[in-house]
Amino acid sequence: MENNFKSWMAQPISKIFIGTNLVFALLFFVSVPSFVKEYITQDAVSIGGKKYDLSDVKNSSPIAYSKFQSEYKSLLKNTFGEFAQDKLFELVAKDRNIKPSEVLNEGLILREPSEEDIINVYMSNKAQLGGKSLAETREKIVGFLKNQQEQEHSRNKYREIITKYPVDFLIKEPEAIRVTVDEKNNPSIGPKDAKVTVIEFSDFECPFCKRSQDVNNQLREKYKGQIRWVFRDFPLPFHQDAMYAHMAANCSIEEGKYWDVFNVLFENSGNLSKSKVDEFVLKTGLSKEKYQSCMKDQSKLKSEIEADIQDGQKVGVSGTPAFFINGIFVSGALPFENFDEIIQKELKQ
Template identity: 35%
Template structure:
């Protein structure tokens, strides 16, 4: 009888421990399935929660990684194009490239050299003559590289290239935003800008060039990002929204960028008069501050997209920071049009 009781007790002990071990294993599996990254007492933080909390910062880094990969991919694609063309001509890659550059002797003007020299702040050496010599050689190499890239670009017509690397994209709520151009255009360029920012004014030449080049294929929109150290930027943003009330946002916006050094309230009213707006209504709107919350909403939305300065752009959700050259926009827009 004692022996039977001992076996029963021992069996119960084993069973209890087995259940405990099973519970532990189940808990571990549950934890693994949730990808737990931290435990605080009985509470946990999962990888999904962490990714959601850090999504804006991660998106910005993803964009940087994508840019690095895309630049390298462009180099690799061009390399393959040269290989294919060399194979077709039964020549070496070097011979084909030399032939492509034959006769190319891009001139470098003194003005171009002087411009880089003024911006370089001694990075090319202490001697003016030595520095300018280095700058001239660098500019010549850049221009020859552009000729080579242009030739490789023409090879894409002979050997079609399709880029499949997906770019990270930000989702931008377009509700209520002004649109310039074909509302059904396949590509949307959202400009995040400040009317008093010198670089924002400078890049308008590029924006006009894009509008002329792509016409019905690209539409443009706008987000306000008046910087706190620009005295008149918020009033100018307010004025543009008051002009929008009367159907003249884009025309008024263009005037502001053309006159970024004259944005006092009296100037803002005079621009409204120039456009033939109903001035009393415009003045009342401007003085009321009725669009303060709308401007703040734009600021907050832009910061969530990783914007911390102006100008900034999003081409179908892909970020471009700063006063980028026309070619930077063209590269992304052309790629987006190829996807459609």
Template identity: 35%
Template sequence: MLMRSTSTILAALLAASLFSGCNKEKSPATAATATTTSAEPSADTVVATYGDGQKVTFGELNERVKEPLANLEKQKYQLRKQGLEGFVVEKLVAAEAKKRGVSEEELMKAEIDGKIPQPPEEEIKKLYDEAKERLPPGTTFEQVKPQIVDFLNGSKRQERARAYFEELKKANNVQITLPEPPKPPVERKEVAATGPARGPEGAPITIVEFSDFQCPYCSRAIKTVDEVLAAYPNQVRLVFRQFPLDFHKQAPKAAEASLCANDQGKFWEYHDVLFANQQALEVPQLKEHAKKVGLDSAKFDKCLDSGEKASIVTADLEAGKKVGVNGTPAFFINGVLLSGAQPIEEFKSIIDAELKAKK
């Protein structure tokens, strides 16, 4: 079994949190790494001229791009905070290993790999059988078994590593005191809450999610959204709207299929199956998924083949673009945008502020 170092696991967890949404433009994390800046000009500094003595000032420019600038400051803060937490965890792991009289690698193996349930032999063998035609001739099951186990345990290892690092931080009373950047004024968008929904009608908080069934970050966000709904069972209602990105070729039809499933009252069951099978979204596979969740195949196939839901998908897409969505997932919490697969703390920050304002 491959045992990764503390820094390698931390790097994987950090990368997973930095790249938080599907967007064909340059990653926000890449932009956020540019931290060295020169002193800014004053607001009345002229930065462009045109026509007969017309001017554009630095203040006018800042006003025009205030939203992306605020997002950039937030991304820089998140990058620093995640780097700081990783730095602290490395020191905690080193101290814990020294206290136990073992190496860091031995500690990590005991606390992470040693506490992950191993996949059943039949699951390992099934994956080998599916892949053996693409393996070099003569490759045996025993030769590749460790790599298959490592692959199957990948997400479990990250979850256990995250949990162990949290245990270490709690045991050592870690307090992160990195100053946050000033929060810009709340900007609220008018977003229609139309679509499949979960949570009580009339809830004080409505979250409208724009999502793409082929986007891995949307899949990653499901767990956090479920945690939000569990934390606020009577205060939050979630509405799902479609936003298939143009470079995800199977996403539009998958969106239509989910709405066909919604006609039979099983949107969320089908939603979960699609996100769990993002490599299997061709039309025949969409129909197979429908059978798995117990849909009437004849009705579902007729709905999907007719394209009758395409207009709803297009309407959702246009509605999202109108309020500034350019990547997925995108959440509007009572109209306040939260972009990307963000941690639950980001959701709670907005939700708690909204609930407080309603008192």
């Protein structure tokens, strides 16, 4: 509630309309269209007199083509979603003899928030209110609570509409774009003969990489024994402490402490000065003597890490985190469902 209230407080007290994202969340799961040759060759670029179309992009830069498909999917989702919403409102308005703009608010009765609710919101968000008293913020808080009532009413209305007027997107799935990504004996979790292999390129200092670890752990737990997870180094050049952290992690491999070090480094991402990294690593039980001996050969360690970076760049990795699920590229710290969908399909093949 704190984050919702904070963003809402910046707005004037007025009616806040529900955007199309709500209908997307409640309505349906949209798939990407297949890209047949006759369509992907319509648009092109001419370079030095030679014409190149999307089929050339697909052949030479599969990751760029995959990103194109993803963006096209989002565009379709927005376009059809807005169209579907308008049509649904028209149908309901005709049935009930009201205007389309009145559909969401039909039957809406706002109750006055209780004093207890008002005080709870105030106390939960007091630190964000700049020292203002309850009396000074009461009007805003009441508006916020009434807006929550409107949103709940709108969600219920959408559910009613969808039940009466089902919506199906008749769109075909595209072929999966795959690239070959080598493991190169990097640290891994899961059986070597697993049907699904996930290769992660990540950076211990990257906040998005840290955020993605919760999802990664959920996936490994759900598909324990069914997937193999491989970690490859990709410290970004503008993260000044990342390279040292990755070297330290690699120095823990031989003693079987890699995943312990891995976890502690991500837990402390953002606090990875050299002295802190050394402290975190040794707290995992790693031999101080062996660790210091390994860290002396920084040239060798950097060479191994840079090889990971180069391999990642060859297959289109330009930022972190980046994942390849059986060669299918997934970019960024995305929700669990995005990975889960791909993994399920791969296990069924």
